[in-house]
Amino acid sequence: NKEPVRVAVTGAAGQIGYSLLFRIASGDMLGKDQPVILQLLEVTPALKALQGVVMELRDCAFPLLADIVTSDDPNVAFKDAEYALLVGAMPRKAGMERGDLLSANGGIFKPQGEALNKVASRDVKVLVVGNPANTNALIAQQNAPDLDPKQFTAMVRLDHNRAVSQLAEKTGQPVTAIENLTIWGNHSSTQYPDLSAATVDGKPALDLVDREWYESQYIPTVAKRGAAIIEARGASSAASAASAAIDHMHDWALGTPDGQWVSMGIPSDGSYGVPEGLIYGFPVKCRNGKYEIVQGLDISDFSRGKMDATAQELQEERDEVRKLGLVK
Numbered sequence: 001n002k003e004p005v006r007v008a009v010t011g012a013a014g015q016i017g018y019s020l021l022f023r024i025a026s027g028d029m030l031g032k033d034q035p036v037i038l039q040l041l042e043v044t045p046a047l048k049a050l051q052g053v054v055m056e057l058r059d060c061a062f063p064l065l066a067d068i069v070t071s072d073d074p075n076v077a078f079k080d081a082e083y084a085l086l087v088g089a090m091p092r093k094a095g096m097e098r099g100d101l102l103s104a105n106g107g108i109f110k111p112q113g114e115a116l117n118k119v120a121s122r123d124v125k126v127l128v129v130g131n132p133a134n135t136n137a138l139i140a141q142q143n144a145p146d147l148d149p150k151q152f153t154a155m156v157r158l159d160h161n162r163a164v165s166q167l168a169e170k171t172g173q174p175v176t177a178i179e180n181l182t183i184w185g186n187h188s189s190t191q192y193p194d195l196s197a198a199t200v201d202g203k204p205a206l207d208l209v210d211r212e213w214y215e216s217q218y219i220p221t222v223a224k225r226g227a228a229i230i231e232a233r234g235a236s237s238a239a240s241a242a243s244a245a246i247d248h249m250h251d252w253a254l255g256t257p258d259g260q261w262v263s264m265g266i267p268s269d270g271s272y273g274v275p276e277g278l279i280y281g282f283p284v285k286c287r288n289g290k291y292e293i294v295q296g297l298d299i300s301d302f303s304r305g306k307m308d309a310t311a312q313e314l315q316e317e318r319d320e321v322r323k324l325g326l327v328k
Ligand code: NAI
Pocket: 010, 011, 012, 013, 014, 015, 016, 017, 041, 042, 043, 046, 087, 088, 089, 090, 091, 108, 128, 129, 130, 131, 132, 133, 155, 156, 157, 158, 159, 187, 236, 237, 238, 241
């Protein structure tokens, strides 16, 4: 019997939290043999709503749910956490400039980075979901100097899963037939869903679809899926975002299937000419709790242009948070 591990989730009373917590507690993230202690962080006014979620979690009588801690203090919620899913963030409001948004989120992710640095497990795996996810991850990372920078990641897995699903639908194949596509760059409309190395039932994806569809329909459909969901549902994607967060942590902790890769937002080591330090979507393989960038992929001129454009956006975001003194 395994010892329970501590999993911290911020923004736990929000929409994503409402789907995510139940999946973690049922064993979808870390395996059906791994008990968990949920450590839930919310802002003070949301603690009452969070108590309601906690009541429901208890009412599920999940065999793997060993305990639940709630707090409005990150030093409590992150204490000894092995996994931290940073979901709570300041959403963009009408009329807000990017600088305002980044500054508001700095007020959240700087203290959370500091708290992780102080109290979390020295091996904590951090996933930032709250937007702008890549740059929020950078802020948290830069304020946690005692942790390995590689412990901080951002979620592009929802984009990855959307890209898999769109390609499966187009080619009339099950999602399980799709392998090795990549989301490069920022979790934003500049992301690059890349099919250059992707296969469908072992055949090159780009031999099966026409280039025109790929460039002018597929890429924008994947990149703008979030807006399409808000338009249809009247609320932003929450269950699919939670599911992607489960997938990201699951694969990081337990490994990717042999020969396959997934997309994770991780600190660039300069691979593929991506400026070092940016938290950028890369193709990665995971094993023994560590991820590694897939090397040696061919980058066409088309890919280069897309990859540079999304890197450029992330550099601008980094410049902005540097000006605000949130990162070095
Ligand atoms: P929501 O507004 O329903 O929930 C957010 C929760 O975070 C609220 O309960 C709020 O009280 C809490 N919160 C705010 N500041 C906090 C702080 N400092 N500490 C702890 N909790 C705090 O939003 P939802 O739908 O759950 O989305 C959460 C975030 O995830 C948003 O930023 C959204 O843009 C982002 N998102 C990211 C995706 C991705 O693919 N990376 C996909 C979908 C959403």
